[in-house]
Amino acid sequence: MWSFSAPLRGSKKWKLLVPEIFLDFVIERNREMSKVKYVTDLDGYEGPIELVSPYHYYMHTYWTLRDRWRRLLYAWIRRKPCDASATVVPERTVAGVPTSLYLTIAIGRTPLPEGGRIAVYFPLGFGGLAKYNSLMCFQGPDGQTGYGSRIRAQASRPDVKLTTLVHSTGSVFTCVEVIVEEGELMSGDRIEIVIGDPSCKPPVVGEKAKSYPFRVAIDYQGDDTFRPLLPNPVVTNVGNRARYLRCFAPATPKIGEPFSLRVVASDLMNHNPSYFYRGRVVLQTTTGKIEGPGEIEIPEDRHGTVEIDGIAVLNKGVTRIQVMDKINGIMGQTNPVCPEAAPEGLSLYYGEIHSHTELSDGGGIPEENFRWARDVEGLDFAALADHFEDPFSYNYTLEEKWKITREVTEQFNQPGRFVTLLGYEMVTLEGHRNVYFADGAGRMIVEGPGGEEVTMDNVFAKLAGTDYILIPHAPKFHGINWHTPHDPERQRLVEICSCWGISEEGGPLSVRHALDLGYKFGFTGGTDNHFAEPGNPDLGGITGVYARSLARGEIFEALMSRRTFATTGQRMIITFWVNGTFMGGELALDPETKREIVGRAIACEPIEKIEVIRNGEVSYSISGKGGLDVSFRWDDGDDLSELVPQRELTDERFVYYYMRVETVDGSVGWSSPVWVHEKSR
Known part of the structure; x- marks a missing residue:
């Protein structure tokens, strides 16, 4: 025998006795496995499971299961609803709190015979993000205790025998199938599906405060001809206890002009507004001066989010407003407010225009998307x-999706308060691109089954006659072909950061490479979130635009003019000029003229450094020295004629400059570039 010991809680030790023959077997088995190449192609594979790459096993399971049930769901929503109905209790749950759900299907006039099936397609994210890609999120009624939440089904008729199958790759995809093995269910009979059987552990419904609709259907003949049960049973998940305050103010208001301050009492689950919050807050400044109300009572029926009106800043420099709730022991601070930062006639507005909902491959309804924003x-x-x-x-x-998109986008558009843009994403354009329209009508150019695919060869023709902007996104992560037809009057911006990461630099798919080729892209930041949560700081970036007013036409004009900057989520104020030309602009200079480059960054966290990128390289850099408000001026005296190479895709000659900001917490911000041409003699 061979023994070894290891410490366990303090000075105690445990001892394990292992037969030498078993150890020899393990050592030899590990030696054999170390020589084996994992199987990665699982189509038709019937060999030992231990030879399969764990990653490829998961992905094969995920894509196979999800694709099958998405196809069935695609078909059943297009069929006439059946006469059964479905309800779920409880209808309201709390973010992050484990809760068992009881889904009841009441059989209608049409009986459910032996061999018939019920399918329940779960909403994206149900089960919690901690188990987003976990094969142990859910299990059937015979699953091992402690490994995932059990799902079981029981019929109201004791002579009916059911089998429950759980198809799941975690909260990213789950579908439950209940099969009638013996007997028949008649009108008035019921099947109860327990999601989180008390014999095991209940699931976390989700961290996100939103609606979770379950899509339920019945296949009466067992031949995959599912028919939907309508309306869909819905669970509404609400925010947990408030742990801190999030505070948002206009970035560049006019001095003395009243504005509204948004205060959100947020939980720690997902920055959700606390559904149960009530409190009393007071305002004060760390820098600058304000006037406005003293104490503000926030009643519980505001459910954790409120606008405080009648606030005004009294100085042109930077103001930061603190909001304190001494009763609940929580506080927060606004983004920096600085009236002098915006160019004359413009104001800075923050937005996020890349968000998905349950209309496609996301969760949450379109209305929740705009309410969240x-x-x-x-x-x-x-x-x-x-x-x-x-x-x-x-x-x-x-057709339903396009109708809903246009109606909801128009419903939430409130000039002067909140602006919505009509748009959608296309994935067939040699890389992903989003299109946004100047009006509320737009044009849907994606076609249904058998229709012509949208490509970069036909997209501009298909959109001709509309006022739109086309924006590539996540090029470094989704792949892109920069050598495709290009309309510089329509393809004006690129999404430089999102939940996928930063596409600024790093090879031929990067944004810098596109700029070097000759593209004149301004920058946007987005989340590309799939939970109807634009701007969620955990999910990616936001965009700052300098526009004449908060109206759809003006926001669109600012995007088209590239008066934009992007950040990875932090609400910075960034300004950048080259010889008096603001970011996004172009100018022509004599070869001997110096470029006077001026920039300023006002951040929420201490600034680590500021860099100026010239033709893809860092040409100037200063330390932020931990300041929150850093300005610089750099005179680039290099001969302009040596800095304007002929660009491969456009044959133009120019040098481009943009500003990059990093803060100590790892946040990054980018101004849009300025392009400098050499004056012709």
């Missing part, structure tokens, strides 16, 4: 960017 993130503008290609139309038909 306006009431939770305090954004000035937002948009939907759902997919419309046929594989993404499994919850709704393409």
